[in-house]
Amino acid sequence: MSTPGELPLSRRRFLEQGSAAAVGAALSGCAAASAAAAKGPMRYRRFGKTNLTVSEIGLGCATGLKSKMLGPERFNRYREELPAILHRLLDLGGNFVATGRGYHDTEQILGNAMKGRRHEVIIFTAPDPPKDNVETIIQCCEESLKNFHTDCIDCYFSHGRWSERFYEAALKLRQQGKIRFIGLSSHVPAEHRACVEAGQLDFVFQPYNYMALAKWTERFDRNDVEGLFAFCKQKDVGVISMKPMTGHFLPNWAKDTSNPKVASLMSELSGLGAEHLYHAMLLWVLKNPNVCCAAVGMSAVGEVAENCRAVGMPLTRAHERLLEHYAAACTDDYCRLCETCLPSCPAGIRIPDILRYRMYYKNYGHREDARELYAAVPADRQATACTECGACEGTCPNKLAIRNKLREAHTLLV
Ligand code: SF4
Ligand code: SF4
Known part of the structure; x- marks a missing residue:
């Protein structure tokens, strides 16, 4: 990448x-x-x-x-x-x-x-x-x-x-x-x-x-x-x-x-x-x-x-x-931003938003803006608040490895 x-x-x-x-x-x-x-x-x-x-x-x-x-x-x-x-x-x-x-x-x-x-x-x-x-x-x-x-x-x-x-x-x-x-x-x-x-x-x-x-x-x-x-x-x-x-x-x-x-x-x-x-x-x-x-x-x-x-x-x-x-x-790297995973997360992590900002950073090259957008997500909704329960991955119709992507997003965006 x-x-x-x-x-x-x-x-x-x-x-x-x-x-x-x-x-x-x-x-x-x-x-x-x-x-x-x-x-x-x-x-x-x-x-x-x-x-x-x-x-x-x-x-x-x-x-x-x-x-x-x-x-x-x-x-x-x-x-x-x-x-x-x-x-x-x-x-x-x-x-x-x-x-x-x-x-x-x-x-x-x-x-x-x-x-x-x-x-x-x-x-x-x-x-x-x-x-x-x-x-x-x-x-x-x-x-x-x-x-x-x-x-x-x-x-x-x-x-x-x-x-x-x-x-x-x-x-x-x-x-x-x-x-x-x-x-x-x-x-x-x-x-x-x-x-x-x-x-x-x-x-x-x-x-x-x-x-x-x-x-x-x-x-x-x-x-x-x-x-x-x-x-x-x-x-x-x-x-x-x-x-x-x-x-x-x-x-x-x-x-x-x-x-x-x-x-x-x-x-x-x-x-x-x-x-x-x-x-x-x-x-x-x-x-x-x-x-x-x-x-x-x-x-x-x-x-x-x-x-x-x-x-x-x-x-x-x-x-x-x-x-x-x-x-x-x-396909395994492409989030459709469908929001299907959102209700499944007991921690209320803003999964589609975070994956979107990861895409801005990695795939669009819009790094500064991606970091700014991520910084605006409340700390208790950012990737670090993920408990790794895996519930979201069971609902994602695209079978994305959401937990890995959230971890990567946080590393890139802070
Ligand atoms: S693995 Fe993390 S993001 Fe997914 S449902 Fe559990 S707490 Fe939420
Ligand atoms: S992670 Fe999966 S369920 Fe969540 S928005 Fe992206 S494609 Fe949809």
């Missing part, structure tokens, strides 16, 4: 690593299809009852979560490149951006970048972190309107969890014509389902990627997620896949070349081209007719065309084999 002090491996470097290994390898049918698709147009889907038409791929902005997460050098590079990333996406037919007030100054950067092109962009944004005060939420929205130089946010959503205060504020904002549609982003399908059942949502953001397949877990979560999506379809609620490429997990997991599982995956990629794996992840998500689109984090202009090349490609057996290989290789 990555060693302290190193920068996380960028997607670009990961791709170069795979491409270098591919020198001399025969081009697969998919790679040929990739080149042909590069000239192909974007494809669009109806976004549920909003009746908006969304491009299959749009821009997610979690990379702008906090400047400290990337370090000043990479974050400033990202901020400088973001306008060009947006323009490239629009030029290739993409038509939406998804961000939030908590994603540093991405609203201002995107708002300035879309001057003269506002009509080409569907804006998704959120008052983040979640607020429980109606007036504060309304004020957040007013600031978002200013940042985007617009008089109406297309899609406004509660970020991370649902709040009735958010809904109250959103209804007022909609009445005032300041937002058009109301949504929720949550990791927990049941939370989405409850709000859809209550008729409160026009759209949902749900993490959805191949790694979340029930095949790699015992119970969670394909049925839940797929069931949610079918329910959304029935209720005509728009569905956006977030984390379609498993967040930033892959590039930094793949950095540990001493890991035989990584070596084996890279060897398979060498015959296909590294881009193939990213395409496979996107194609797998987009093959679901109940998914309207994927919000993809892109931190460099080159990634936009790489991703858009996947649009319209067939998902081949070679793609599927690669996904199976990837998931089998890293």
Whole structure:
């Protein structure tokens, strides 16, 4: 795994690593299809009852979560490149951006970048972190309107969890014509389902990627997620896949070349081209007719065309084999943040939070922020309060070695 002090491996470097290994390898049918698709147009889907038409791929902005997460050098590079990333996406037919007030100054950067092109962009944004005060939420929205130089946010959503205060504020904002549609982003399908059942949502953001397949877990979560999506379809609620490429997990997991599982995956990629794996992840998500689109984090202009090349490609057996290989290789290190383990812990340890901060540290390379987040967890809920009873591991559908990971997290994060 990555060693302290190193920068996380960028997607670009990961791709170069795979491409270098591919020198001399025969081009697969998919790679040929990739080149042909590069000239192909974007494809669009109806976004549920909003009746908006969304491009299959749009821009997610979690990379702008906090400047400290990337370090000043990479974050400033990202901020400088973001306008060009947006323009490239629009030029290739993409038509939406998804961000939030908590994603540093991405609203201002995107708002300035879309001057003269506002009509080409569907804006998704959120008052983040979640607020429980109606007036504060309304004020957040007013600031978002200013940042985007617009008089109406297309899609406004509660970020991370649902709040009735958010809904109250959103209804007022909609009445005032300041937002058009109301949504929720949550990791927990049941939370989405409850709000859809209550008729409160026009759209949902749900993490959805191949790694979340029930095949790699015992119970969670394909049925839940797929069931949610079918329910959304029935209720005509728009569905956006977030984390379609498993967040930033892959590039930094793949950095540990001493890991035989990584070596084996890279060897398979060498015959296909590294881009193939990213395409496979996107194609797998987009093959679901109940998914309207994927919000993809892109931190460099080159990634936009790489991703858009996947649009319209067939998902081949070679793609599927690669996904199976990837998931089998890293499933035992991938916490789905499903929270199934939480009620089982007699000590009330914040297991998903701690494993998330461990992932920020190890897999995203966001070390300073991960440590800060961990420090904010009350001491009696941190990993050191674990009694090693093992109850949580009996409930984890992914069979993660939670106790080991908690111990490691504490070592890394203090
Ligand atoms: S092993 Fe630790 S984290 Fe897991 S249930 Fe027991 S006390 Fe909680
Ligand atoms: S440790 Fe297991 S049960 Fe707990 S959040 Fe992660 S995947 Fe879910």
